[in-house]
Amino acid sequence: xxxxxxxxxxxxxxxxxxxxxxxxxxxxxxxxxxxxxxxxxxxxxxxxxxxxxxxxxxxxxxxxxxxxxxxxxxxxxxxxxxxxxxxxxxxxxxxxxxxxxxxxxxxxxxxxxxxxxxxxxxxxxxxxxxxxxxxxxxxxxxxxxxxxxxxxxxxxxxxxxxxxxxxxxxxxxxxxxxxxxxxxxxxxxxxxxxxxxxxxxxxxxxxxxxxxxxxxxxxxxxxxxxxxxxxxxxxxxxxxxxxx
Amino acid sequence: xxxxxxxxxxxxxxxxxxxxxxxxxxxxxxxxxxxxxxxxxxxxxxxxxxxxxxxxxxxxxxxxxxxxxxxxxxxxxxxxxxxxxxxxxxxxxxxxxxxxxxxxxxxxxxxxxxxxxxxxxxxxxxxxxxxxxxxxxxxxxxxxxxxxxxxxxxxxxxxxxxxxxxxxxxxxxxxxxxxxxxxxxxxxxxxxxxxxxxxxxxxxxxxxxxxxxxxxxxxxxxxxxxxxxxxxxxxxxxxxxxxx
DNA sequence: CATGGTATGCGAGCACTGTTCACAATGTCA
DNA sequence: TGACATTGTGAACAGTGCTCGCATACCATG
Numbered sequence: 001x002x003x004x005x006x007x008x009x010x011x012x013x014x015x016x017x018x019x020x021x022x023x024x025x026x027x028x029x030x031x032x033x034x035x036x037x038x039x040x041x042x043x044x045x046x047x048x049x050x051x052x053x054x055x056x057x058x059x060x061x062x063x064x065x066x067x068x069x070x071x072x073x074x075x076x077x078x079x080x081x082x083x084x085x086x087x088x089x090x091x092x093x094x095x096x097x098x099x100x101x102x103x104x105x106x107x108x109x110x111x112x113x114x115x116x117x118x119x120x121x122x123x124x125x126x127x128x129x130x131x132x133x134x135x136x137x138x139x140x141x142x143x144x145x146x147x148x149x150x151x152x153x154x155x156x157x158x159x160x161x162x163x164x165x166x167x168x169x170x171x172x173x174x175x176x177x178x179x180x181x182x183x184x185x186x187x188x189x190x191x192x193x194x195x196x197x198x199x200x201x202x203x204x205x206x207x208x209x210x211x212x213x214x215x216x217x218x219x220x221x222x223x224x225x226x227x228x229x230x231x232x233x234x235x236x237x238x239x240x241x242x243x244x
Numbered sequence: 245x246x247x248x249x250x251x252x253x254x255x256x257x258x259x260x261x262x263x264x265x266x267x268x269x270x271x272x273x274x275x276x277x278x279x280x281x282x283x284x285x286x287x288x289x290x291x292x293x294x295x296x297x298x299x300x301x302x303x304x305x306x307x308x309x310x311x312x313x314x315x316x317x318x319x320x321x322x323x324x325x326x327x328x329x330x331x332x333x334x335x336x337x338x339x340x341x342x343x344x345x346x347x348x349x350x351x352x353x354x355x356x357x358x359x360x361x362x363x364x365x366x367x368x369x370x371x372x373x374x375x376x377x378x379x380x381x382x383x384x385x386x387x388x389x390x391x392x393x394x395x396x397x398x399x400x401x402x403x404x405x406x407x408x409x410x411x412x413x414x415x416x417x418x419x420x421x422x423x424x425x426x427x428x429x430x431x432x433x434x435x436x437x438x439x440x441x442x443x444x445x446x447x448x449x450x451x452x453x454x455x456x457x458x459x460x461x462x463x464x465x466x467x468x469x470x471x472x473x474x475x476x477x478x479x480x481x482x483x484x485x486x487x488x
Numbered sequence: 489c490a491t492g493g494t495a496t497g498c499g500a501g502c503a504c505t506g507t508t509c510a511c512a513a514t515g516t517c518a
Numbered sequence: 519t520g521a522c523a524t525t526g527t528g529a530a531c532a533g534t535g536c537t538c539g540c541a542t543a544c545c546a547t548g
Contacts, residue, residue: 207451
């Protein structure tokens with residue numbers, strides 16, 4: 001919707017050269033995506049129905065193929081959006097953590113969880129069972145959001161390390177080439193042992209969120225799973241040296 | 245399945261009292277489940293096709309309804325199997341860990357991961373996006389495998405605690421009623437603070453396995469993700485006091 | 489053994505899905 | 519205005535889960 005107005009706003013300017021048709025087309029794209037997003041939010045990605053969104057926006061099913069080359073392409077678009085939405089949510093939450101590395105981490109994780117609980121079907125669209133037939137385009141737009149989120153977490157980790165707040169583990173094994181390369185890319189001085197620790201930390205709270213989204217803590221915590229998450233955050237951050 | 249036993253129970257008593265019909269019926273059940281399992285292993289649960297398994301075993305689609313009351317019931321049966329299969333796998337792997345609590349934990353987690361990587365589609369059948377329309381029967385058979393696995397892990401944790409090998413966290417918060425009740429049920433002396441720690445530990449390696457099954461570590465580790473998992477196991481066990 | 493009831497299987501059909509294709513209407517531009 | 523590209527449609531095809539009525543096999547009982 002806002003996209004529509006943005007397009008119309010831009011149409012007045014010189015460089016954009018939007019014809020009437022292009023504006024209509026952009027609006028239709030938005031309409032399709034809005035309807036599809038609503039359907040996914042309600043019933044989940046695997047039961048997204050092309051004919052359903054066609055019905056919703058008052059278009060024939062065949063007409064949708066002028067915009068998306070089938071169901072998978074529409075899904076890819078929505079997965080991309082979900083990734084980016086989650087990424088920006090986490091990023092801005094981290095900024096709200098202020099100058100404390102502990103708080104930046106904690107706020108990022110809380111935002112991750114909140115987003116997952118608010119949009120469980122979109123969360124599972126990203127981290128649940130892959131839609132059959134859907135294949136993530138290699139180095140495509142869906143991995144972009146993934147990269148952004150990883151970058152955000154690694155950035156905070158690197159800064160915490162620079163400040164000497166991160167305890168470097170005395171690892172029993174030598175780092176892999178990938179770990180060394182990545183660490184060097186983030187900060188040439190950063191010890192590669194921190195890479196698996198950061199990934200493991202992500203896996204830790206990601207596992208908590210996943211299981212909670214799937215309702216696996218319901219039997220024990222009911223609607224009070226937040227106390228589990230909060231205590232785990234503290235334990236997890238203490239594990240890498242970031243005391244409260 | 246339960247229907248068969250009910251019939252046998254009603255018709256006579258001792259289990260060997262099988263008529264020709266009942267034997268055929270049991271065999272057909274097995275054939276259906278085998279075909280369905282093969283299909284799920286290959287293409288995933290959400291694209292399990294009733295007509296497909298009917299074709300596979302040379303039966304009409306309608307005939308299947310004499311055995312399963314629709315697709316969801318067939319899926320429920322396979323989910324139950326997957327749960328129990330994973331549970332027994334983990335249980336027996338733990339036993340292979342011998343007397344060391346560290347090793348029992350580690351072997352259990354490794355078995356969890358191995359099973360997930362060997363049967364990714366069955367793993368996602370349990371821990372991925374729930375099949376639309378499928379609802380876990382309340383206190384039904386699917387939660388049984390879940391309970392078994394939780395029990396196995398909690399048992400090892402409790403034993404480690406009894407031996408004084410588990411570091412009890414100085415938690416900042418008071419335990420919830422559920423945590424206290426569960427701890428008391430496991431061992432009346434066990435500190436309730438250990439409950440969230442055990443659950444968080446499960447979430448930690450579950451997150452690692454989930455992300456690996458979904459291929460999220462591929463870009464960094466390729467086919468060598470095991471080094472990440474192994475170092476995380478050690479870090480995770482050290483976190484609860486179980487040194488190597 | 490014969491018979492009646494039951495368990496099992498099948499074909500046809502319904503409502504739905506994603507997708508393709510020929511065709512008509514509409515917007516854009518020389 | 520005429521030529522062309524863009525957009526939308528209805529019909530159709532193959533696939534799905536599922537229901538129903540009908541036929542056949544089985545099995546316990548008279």
